[in-house]
Amino acid sequence: MNEKHVKLPGPDHPISIERNVGRVVVSAAGRVIADTRRALTLREATYPPVQYIPREDVDFSQLVRTDHVTYCPYKGDCNYYSVSAGGRKSVNAVWSYDNPFPAVSRIKGHVAFYPERVDEVAARPAT
Secondary structure: OOOOOOOOOEOOEOEEEEEOOOEEEEEEOOEEEEEEOOOEEEEEOOOOOEEEEEHHHEOHHHEEEEEEEEEEOOOEEEEEEEEHHHHHHHOOOEEEOOOOOHHHHHHOOEEEEOHHHOOEEEEEOOO
């Protein structure tokens, strides 16, 4: 039996989640996939900040759910989507924690994009 280890964010591995007051637009294969003013910026340890976008602001007609699944001991089980028009570059380009752990529960109902697997994840300042 392979039990999953759960870790809590703390001084050695901090995680913070803040509302992004600007606009975030994601494009792939020349098409806008997501456009929101309600993104959450997740900062985790030394990783680059990640924009989590509400599912309601994502065009899921351009995404295909894949069988790829990963596990993060700080966030939980992660599911993936590919951008159908993006070709090989955009395989598993989008991820979501459908039932994140309580410490990061704010990202439930949101998805994130790998910047290198789409054309652009543009975070623009609030105007």
